[in-house]
Amino acid sequence: MANKEQLRKQREQMIEEQGVIYLDNVRKVYSTGSPALNGITLGIGRGEFVFIVGDSGSGKSTLIKLLLRELTATSGSVYVMGHDLARLKHRQVPRFRRNIGVVFQDFRLLNDRNVYENVAFAQRIVETPPAEIRRNVPEILATVGLAGKYKAKTKQLSGGEQQRVALARALINSPAILLADEPTGNLDPKNSWEIMRLLEEINESGTTVVVVTHNKDIVNSMHKRVVTMKKGVIVSDKEGGEYIDED
Amino acid sequence: MKISTLLYTVKQGFSNIFRNKWYSLASIATISACLFLFGVFYAIVSNFQNIVMRVEEGVSLTVFFHHEEGPLGDRCESHTPDQLPSDARLEEIGQMIARRPEVSKIRFVSDDQAWKEFATNSYGEEYAEAFPENPLAGEDNYEVYLSDVSMQSALVTWLQSIPEVRKVRYSEVTADTLSGANLLIAYVSLGIIAILLAVSIFLISNTVAIGISVRSEEINIMKYIGATDFFVRAPFVLEGMLIGLIGAVIPLWLIYSIYNYALTYIVERFAVLSGFLHFLSVEEIFHTLTPVSLLVGIGIGFFGSVTTVRKHLRV
Numbered sequence: 001m002a003n004k005e006q007l008r009k010q011r012e013q014m015i016e017e018q019g020v021i022y023l024d025n026v027r028k029v030y031s032t033g034s035p036a037l038n039g040i041t042l043g044i045g046r047g048e049f050v051f052i053v054g055d056s057g058s059g060k061s062t063l064i065k066l067l068l069r070e071l072t073a074t075s076g077s078v079y080v081m082g083h084d085l086a087r088l089k090h091r092q093v094p095r096f097r098r099n100i101g102v103v104f105q106d107f108r109l110l111n112d113r114n115v116y117e118n119v120a121f122a123q124r125i126v127e128t129p130p131a132e133i134r135r136n137v138p139e140i141l142a143t144v145g146l147a148g149k150y151k152a153k154t155k156q157l158s159g160g161e162q163q164r165v166a167l168a169r170a171l172i173n174s175p176a177i178l179l180a181d182e183p184t185g186n187l188d189p190k191n192s193w194e195i196m197r198l199l200e201e202i203n204e205s206g207t208t209v210v211v212v213t214h215n216k217d218i219v220n221s222m223h224k225r226v227v228t229m230k231k232g233v234i235v236s237d238k239e240g241g242e243y244i245d246e247d
Numbered sequence: 248m249k250i251s252t253l254l255y256t257v258k259q260g261f262s263n264i265f266r267n268k269w270y271s272l273a274s275i276a277t278i279s280a281c282l283f284l285f286g287v288f289y290a291i292v293s294n295f296q297n298i299v300m301r302v303e304e305g306v307s308l309t310v311f312f313h314h315e316e317g318p319l320g321d322r323c324e325s326h327t328p329d330q331l332p333s334d335a336r337l338e339e340i341g342q343m344i345a346r347r348p349e350v351s352k353i354r355f356v357s358d359d360q361a362w363k364e365f366a367t368n369s370y371g372e373e374y375a376e377a378f379p380e381n382p383l384a385g386e387d388n389y390e391v392y393l394s395d396v397s398m399q400s401a402l403v404t405w406l407q408s409i410p411e412v413r414k415v416r417y418s419e420v421t422a423d424t425l426s427g428a429n430l431l432i433a434y435v436s437l438g439i440i441a442i443l444l445a446v447s448i449f450l451i452s453n454t455v456a457i458g459i460s461v462r463s464e465e466i467n468i469m470k471y472i473g474a475t476d477f478f479v480r481a482p483f484v485l486e487g488m489l490i491g492l493i494g495a496v497i498p499l500w501l502i503y504s505i506y507n508y509a510l511t512y513i514v515e516r517f518a519v520l521s522g523f524l525h526f527l528s529v530e531e532i533f534h535t536l537t538p539v540s541l542l543v544g545i546g547i548g549f550f551g552s553v554t555t556v557r558k559h560l561r562v
Binding site for chain 2: 098102
């Protein structure tokens, strides 16, 4: 018990010093040969809102996969919420992932279940009591503007609505970090802005938000920290930066 | 694990069958078809073996003993006085034979009984009574029935080593043919059952694997959200086992109905045939077929889903 408490304190200290996300000289080389990430060092503090931008093949997706511990780094260290991901055992990964909410471009909803079931599923995984689930799900659905659609099948929803369901599912367990991989990639400008507005609100409530995107208008309008990647390295990292189109 | 989580997992296992009804139907159909073929073949082979076994049970050998010269004067070859068995010794030899493991049944036939049976069977009762003396006097014998005809020659050798035994009458050809046939049936049926089972396992586990692979995206989503391997796997495994159970029950029910009908039909329409061919009852067939089919169905559903889901859990 004392050991666990000690570990928790160590992690808290690490988060204070290095941030909720910290990558130290990380390289990732796939079996095909060329490195997807080539010596990345990046720290993201608690409560930050960060855009990660870059062309296809710049290493953004690999970075997200490393943060989710879907992949492990070839060399260097990845720390998320004070966890050294290289040391995390397979059976510890699910518990670790509960610290992170994740939203994808293609929504990744369970299409054979309705809106309520998709969101409730995230709570069932963490063994939330059924009575609490019944209370929490309508609340979060109201937050993302889907209060009246909890019975709808996900395929009956528009792209924007599906992304809101994904957002509700990512947020219902109050994660410390929200990773959004091209969250507006499949949406029209109106829906894209609504999703970004929601992400900003979430960030204002204290959640660290990391958004990987190609959407220049959004990045340039929101004046947040922008990390630009190219060919596996960070070429710029600016607060209130802009998406510089290399082409 | 909380009870609510366990209940949720069980509920998901049942719901998955209906959610993926085409995959479920395809899997159930594959399992049913394989186990139906297996069941039909098992029923045929079991009956065939039973018929051969019944024939084997009818195979007997006859043990004759030394005795004083009979009325025809030429029945007993030379023997020493101590080779003539007393009644007590005859009984003792009978008990020794009955204790042999390859012997299923033994029957003592006195010389009078032997003559009466022979004459009655061959010429009728009046003919037997016309003889003033029993032509088979001294021909007391034991009819020995075998439980395993392949052991006949070993038994004959042993019987011939008893000093009081004069002659053992037996048919080597019948025993060899029957034990050969028995062995052939055993090998062929074992081979075919093994092939059928292997094909069934291959087909069923492939169907289960395809069904789960189609849903690999669903497994990925669950893993990204933070579901444990158990939480992801349990509904799939339960679903696999339920599909296996349904897939086993359908052919069992079909075979039960068909077999019952066929048995009644044969007994009613071919009474002569059923007089000498002994078919196994439906209960005797299902005594083995039911547990084997259920085990294969549920077992393959279980292992098929466990191994396939495992491949997709490395996310």
